[in-house]
Amino acid sequence: MQRRLRTIILSTVVLGAWLAAGFALPDTVAAQEWEIVSEMPQARAGAAVVELDGQVWVIGGRGQRERASATVFRYDPLSNHWSGGDEIPQLKEARVNATAAVLGRKIFVIGGRSTQGEVLQTVEVFDPSRNEWIDFPDTKRQREGATAIILGSRLYLIGGSDQGERALETVEFFDVANDRWDEISEWKLDRPRVSSAAAVLDASVYIFGGFNTFGPVGQVQQYNSTSGSVQFSEMRVARGALAAVTMHRSIYVIGGRSKDRVLGTTEIFRPSDAGWTEAPSLNRPRHSFSAVRIDQSIYAFGGIGQDGVPLASVEKLGPISTATDPIALPPDLTLEPGFPNPFAQNTRFRYSVSSQTGRVRIDVLDVTGRNVRSLINDSQAPGTYEISWSGDNDAGAQVADGFYLIRMRQGPFSIIRKAVRVAR
Structure with a gap:
């Protein structure tokens, strides 16, 4: 890689x-703790969030009164400053529960659900050098609540749900040579999942939780891209609409929603032995949010709180001084x-x-x-x-x-x- x-x-x-x-x-x-460090310009749930050059981009999602948004905000953790409005072009199409990834210094925003309730196949790509959104080939399937990851130089799209709200087990990747999306026959999820979280460590992809027909999933699926092998381990709590971030050669699994409650817990998954360690909890339990790593800290953006209302708060998990x-x-x-x-x-x-x-x-x-x-x-x-x-x-x-x-x-x-x- x-x-x-x-x-x-x-x-x-x-x-x-x-x-x-x-x-x-x-x-x-x-020693670490979560602290509320900022408020987004608008409350956002189901937004796609990525980091590029030390800046965090919060894309789409929904607020309290809208079904889907095309707004884009940019956050500078160093100055604690937000940009948006006329400074940053909006998405061409409003979308919520999209997923996003950065490849080649461009931001890919994939799928989601439109204002009209349509589950999307469309992909928009933001080129910072041109400060504009450009079109990109559609995915093979409509996907809402999928998870995008970068492995090597490839962009993968994992799970999600279709227009009929059926959870998907398929994985797509973008074939650069043929300029199209293809499904990977040798790599499927063990069960359909929507609103799962994924993280990459070395040559492996780890997929945590999600939802299917039977409720929250309590399993971790590891796919080793070198050997093609798949392994499974158990989560402490079955949950979906969560976040997962790689840091210190471990994976931090944060928040989400279990069968009966919104979670604020943070647990650290050790791929070396599939073990778990408790970490500090969020100040505000949340689901349908995104988290990214900046330097040696993790930032969690928005989501839906215990009262079912979209959140504007941003929390940071970082080292604390004694x-x-x-x-x-x-x-x-x-x-x-x-x-x-x-x-x-x-x-x-x-x-x-x-x-x-x-x-x-x-x-x-x-x-x-x-x-x-x-x-x-x-x-x-x-x-x-x-x-x-x-x-x-x-x-x-x-x-x-x-x-x-x-x-x-x-x-x-x-x-x-x-x-x-x-x-x-």
Whole structure:
């Protein structure tokens, strides 16, 4: 699978005196909680949501008084700013319960149900370079509540329901060579499913829950695209209209609707042993929503709450700081962002040593907080310095591609920058 680089948000985190008191960095990385961080310009349920270049696109769906919408909103998590209206073209056709994916820096919006109640086969593609929606070949079947995923360079469309509200078990992919959609005979769902959630890890697709004639589905189906094998495991709670997001080599399964209630629970599925771990619950239970990952956080957008009303709230699951009274940094203590970053062979950091404190230590940590490489551990005179890291660990071996934390400590103060190692 071709490695694609996402936009990386570089941020400085002030940890303060509590580090010196014995709190370890792994606690700040592993500890997580959901918080409400924003409100969408309009309440939305059944919207298609994707991430592109660090921005989140919320497409279509429905509000409290409409059956389907053509509106498109864009959210910048860094500035907490929403764009829409005249800035972003609307869909050509209003749709709810569509699905979406990003391929080749274009946004594909597929199927759904129209304002007139028709289940759609149409596909619209947004090209950011042209700032317009363009037509695309129709899918083979009408599909509402399907799930789109990207595996390698292929776009797949999984399950959903047709005009007769019959759940589907078929999987389609777009055949670039013939410019058409085809069904995959060797890969079908074990049972028809609509409003399931899917996530990709390595060469496998994991499909969680959904609904069929008998109600919520409580099964995970894994399809290995390399071997063609299919495996099954059980969910803790049967649910549909949920979300699933890959992070930290696990899959976060969020919210949804069970047989008798709307769920706010978050559970972490470990593909290595098909085990489950509980995670913090959403502040507001919701179903018929979408979630995406940005950096090391997950964002959940809209949906339908316990009262059956579409939601406008946006929740974020991210690391929480255990610092309750952080100390302001001395003005002459700095650690600048690395350059280049992302990097393949070498990245450099400029830093300034404060006159107020003593010994300086700069380390490279992985995202779990484990020390990978010690760069500086010495007393230095106040002033500005530069240090480089060539992507090696303390044993001299090259580290794997991915996120790393560059932590500078002087006395009770600490600054962290993020660095990203990419394929050479």
